[in-house]
Amino acid sequence: MGENPKIVVLGAGLAGIGAATKLLSLGFKDVTIIEASGVAGGRIAKACLGTSWVDTGAQWIHGASEANPVYSLLQQQGLLEDVVTEEGTELVFHSKGHRLSEYLASHVYEAGEGIMRQQHRGNPGKNIGDYYAEKSLGLANNLRSSGEAKQEDILNILSLVGKSLLIDIGAPALNSVSLDSWQYYTNMGEDLNIEGKMFLLTEKLLGDFPKERLLLRKAVLKINWDGCFSGDESRIYPVCIECENGDKFLCDHVVITVSLGCLKAAPPTMFDPLLPEDKRETIEKLGFGCINKIFLQYEEAFWERDVESISLLWENETPASLSTDATQWQRNIQLFTVMRPREKFGHVLIGWCSGNVARHIETLTEAQLSAAITCNFRMFMSNPCIPCPKRVLRTQWHSEAFIRGAYTYIPAGVDAVIMDKLAHPLSSRKSPTEDLQVLFAGEATMKNLYGTVQGALLSGYREAERLSLHYGRPAPASTPSSSPLAT
Numbered sequence: 438m439g440e441n442p443k444i445v446v447l448g449a450g451l452a453g454i455g456a457a458t459k460l461l462s463l464g465f466k467d468v469t470i471i472e473a474s475g476v477a478g479g480r481i482a483k484a485c486l487g488t489s490w491v492d493t494g495a496q497w498i499h500g501a502s503e504a505n506p507v508y509s510l511l512q513q514q515g516l517l518e519d520v521v522t523e524e525g526t527e528l529v530f531h532s533k534g535h536r537l538s539e540y541l542a543s544h545v546y547e548a549g550e551g552i553m554r555q556q557h558r559g560n561p562g563k564n565i566g567d568y569y570a571e572k573s574l575g576l577a578n579n580l581r582s583s584g585e586a587k588q589e590d591i592l593n594i595l596s597l598v599g600k601s602l603l604i605d606i607g608a609p610a611l612n613s614v615s616l617d618s619w620q621y622y623t624n625m626g627e628d629l630n631i632e633g634k635m636f637l638l639t640e641k642l643l644g645d646f647p648k649e650r651l652l653l654r655k656a657v658l659k660i661n662w663d664g665c666f667s668g669d670e671s672r673i674y675p676v677c678i679e680c681e682n683g684d685k686f687l688c689d690h691v692v693i694t695v696s697l698g699c700l701k702a703a704p705p706t707m708f709d710p711l712l713p714e715d716k717r718e719t720i721e722k723l724g725f726g727c728i729n730k731i732f733l734q735y736e737e738a739f740w741e742r743d744v745e746s747i748s749l750l751w752e753n754e755t756p757a758s759l760s761t762d763a764t765q766w767q768r769n770i771q772l773f774t775v776m777r778p779r780e781k782f783g784h785v786l787i788g789w790c791s792g793n794v795a796r797h798i799e800t801l802t803e804a805q806l807s808a809a810i811t812c813n814f815r816m817f818m819s820n821p822c823i824p825c826p827k828r829v830l831r832t833q834w835h836s837e838a839f840i841r842g843a844y845t846y847i848p849a850g851v852d853a854v855i856m857d858k859l860a861h862p863l864s865s866r867k868s869p870t871e872d873l874q875v876l877f878a879g880e881a882t883m884k885n886l887y888g889t890v891q892g893a894l895l896s897g898y899r900e901a902e903r904l905s906l907h908y909g910r911p912a913p914a915s916t917p918s919s920s921p922l923a924t
């Protein structure tokens with residue numbers, strides 16, 4: 438292999454693109470990406486709605502600061518100039534058919550968010566659901582005794598905070614999520630909604646990447662490693678990758694970037710020899726949640742121009758009763774954001790749902806979704822004239838065979854430090870020296886940034902740098918650095 442090892446990157450999501458582009462920038466020449474679907478981007482994806490493109494996957498920069506390579510790149514390219522940053526009005530309606538006072542809703546909502554904003558550690562086994570229910574009750578008692586509002590309304594609003602958190606996590610219930618989920622989290626700053634622009638990131642990152650080295654529509658079925666496979670020029674390679682269409686790729690190193698959902702769903706025999714037991718255990722223990730978006734396009738808006746979101750509050754819902762019960766899916770599509778600016782997107786709402794509801798709505802027709810959501814809007818807003826959307830576009834991330842959900846979460850009783858085990862590379866078991874045959878990147882391998890776009894990108898950089906160090910090629914000072922190597 439000498440100075441020119443053959444490297445295959447499996448998956449063209451942000452981790453794969455990050456790994457491949459970084460490897461080229463570090464001087465590796467023989468780098469190929471193999472991707473199952475017909476487009477690059479993975480969980481960064483777009484769809485056409487009317488006359489504009491919308492992001493069907495990621496749309497928020499979690500941490501809009503120079504520390505975040507996603508923010509920096511889009512900023513440098515001038516792509517963030519027309520992003521709407523002004524806060525709009527947040528409308529909250531009650532199932533009894535009235536609107537809640539904006540002051541009360543935002544005041545209580547912020548207090549609820551405050552409960553969750555702390556970074557917890559040292560609570561092994563505890564879950565967010567119990568903690569949030571207990572703290573919410575205390576908060577509701579305080580606010581009620583200071584004469585802010587009825588306890589029932591306060592708990593109702595706090596339940597919305599829990600619902601929104603479930604969308605951030607994707608898990609079926611807050612009770613199944615570790616309270617210490619973000620103990621290693623790197624906070625890069627405020628969130629920024631860049632809807633309709635995130636997909637440009639893929640195009641920008643792949644700008645100079647040689648087209649012939651990005652092989653699309655090649656689903657990998659099997660990874661044989663720790664072997665001796667004869668290739669051209671009588672070279673022997675330790676790794677042989679087999680695709681569904683019969684193609685085979687021999688290489689010295691493969692960087693696996695498929696989602697945790699795909700790793701969970703893959704038969705153990707996808708790897709031959711099998712993955713080591715601790716890696717299989719890690720894949721099993723970590724959670725892979727789901728969220729979906731429902732784009733609702735209207736002829737005319739039934740909300741004012743300055744509205745940013747519409748939330749629907751069910752009577753009797755409290756932080757202790759939160760669920761994503763699929764049989765109650767009509768009640769569980771409660772949070773809608775307005776796509777802004779109107780001049781670009783027209784009159785479009787995005788309905789958000791998570792966990793079991795997100796999985797269930799993938800089985801419904803868009804007409805069913807339209808009918809249920811319209812019925813709720815009419816009831817909550819006491820307005821029978823609210824129109825049906827002219828078009829509904831619903832994402833199906835769980836059914837995407839090469840994704841199988843949205844992002845990783847940490848179940849109660851699990852410490853995110855096990856993500857380091859997932860990131861740990863595999864070397865030949867026959868040789869005493871490490872040869873890094875199989876490497877792992879992807880958001881699920883980043884205990885400090887899982888579930889994010891920058892986490893995926895930085896995990897790819899990390900593995901490229903790992904190979905670079907292996908070949909004694911330290912990263913040039915000018916190259917943006919990744920997170921420390923997971924061991």
Ligand SMILES: Cc1cc2nc3c(=O)[nH]c(=O)nc-3n(C[C@H](O)[C@H](O)[C@H](O)COP(=O)(O)OP(=O)(O)OC[C@H]3O[C@@H](n4cnc5c(N)ncnc54)[C@H](O)[C@@H]3O)c2cc1C
Binds near residue numbers: 449453473730878880
């Ligand atoms: C609906 C949704 C909303 C989100 N919102 C945000 C957000 O606002 N902000 C944020 O920071 N993050 C968000 N995320 C998370 C973010 O999108 C992901 O963390 C990130 O894109 C993951 O990148 P990745 O490269 O690790 O994995 P992926 O994007 O899943 O890439 C893996 C690639 O591997 C390919 N692949 C899988 N199996 C095979 C196979 N057998 N053979 C060949 N190729 C294969 C897949 O097709 C895919 O292209 C969201 C995700 C979803 C789904």
